[in-house]
Amino acid sequence: MEKIIPRWEWRTFGEDFTENIEKIKEFGTSPRLKSSSEIYILSNQSNDNTKIRDELMDIKTPIRFDKKTKLEQWTVLAKSDFPIHINDLALVYKAFGLKLPYLEKDEYSYQEYLNDLIAPNPQLRMVDVKKKRNGFLVDAAIVEFAEVKFDDISIKTVAVEHTNPDLVLKTVKKLGLEKFENINYIKAMKQTFDMKY
Numbered sequence: 001m002e003k004i005i006p007r008w009e010w011r012t013f014g015e016d017f018t019e020n021i022e023k024i025k026e027f028g029t030s031p032r033l034k035s036s037s038e039i040y041i042l043s044n045q046s047n048d049n050t051k052i053r054d055e056l057m058d059i060k061t062p063i064r065f066d067k068k069t070k071l072e073q074w075t076v077l078a079k080s081d082f083p084i085h086i087n088d089l090a091l092v093y094k095a096f097g098l099k100l101p102y103l104e105k106d107e108y109s110y111q112e113y114l115n116d117l118i119a120p121n122p123q124l125r126m127v128d129v130k131k132k133r134n135g136f137l138v139d140a141a142i143v144e145f146a147e148v149k150f151d152d153i154s155i156k157t158v159a160v161e162h163t164n165p166d167l168v169l170k171t172v173k174k175l176g177l178e179k180f181e182n183i184n185y186i187k188a189m190k191q192t193f194d195m196k197y
Helices: 018-027 086-096 110-118 165-174 185-192
Strands: 007-014 029-043 049-053 056-065 072-081 124-138 141-150 153-162
Touching: 007 165, 018 124, 018 141, 018 153, 029 086, 029 185, 049 086, 056 086, 072 086, 110 124, 141 165, 141 185, 153 165, 153 185
Parallel strands: none
Antiparallel strands: 007 072, 007 153, 029 049, 029 124, 049 056, 056 072, 124 141, 141 153
16 A cells, blocks of 8 residues: 555535635635545444445544644555455454454455445444545645535535645635534544444
């Protein structure tokens, strides 16, 4: 896996960010539209970000939280191909906060992983997530607004990311977003489906 430089992230969810989106379009450059379909796997025992995107098992974990600014710094722990090997599954279950179960074989295909390991586990919940993302650069910070679906529940999100936390905060204020709560994807989904965060 290529070297990952952890970014500080600010994100919020809600129904109407019309004024903020206008500011993003005004100040932003290099617009980019991207759609994706992902499966997030929520665990009752962990708040790590565990999802499948482009048939890769992707694990992100928070490594720092600034109590004053409420910013979070996340890093990528692993990206695993399917069929997924038992060694990678050990990392996945650690991210779930669960003990690795007895596995009958060394590798699991994409469908075997979902059907045999994830779906039957009462500690885990799969969420189909559809995203229509609009990405911009605002003063070198990555800024995104998106229309998102958690299963059949629609919601909007706005995010600001950069390796420099001061730039993230400056951009959040520039876009008039400071009045909103910083909520990451896992927290938003757990709130939506009444799971403890």
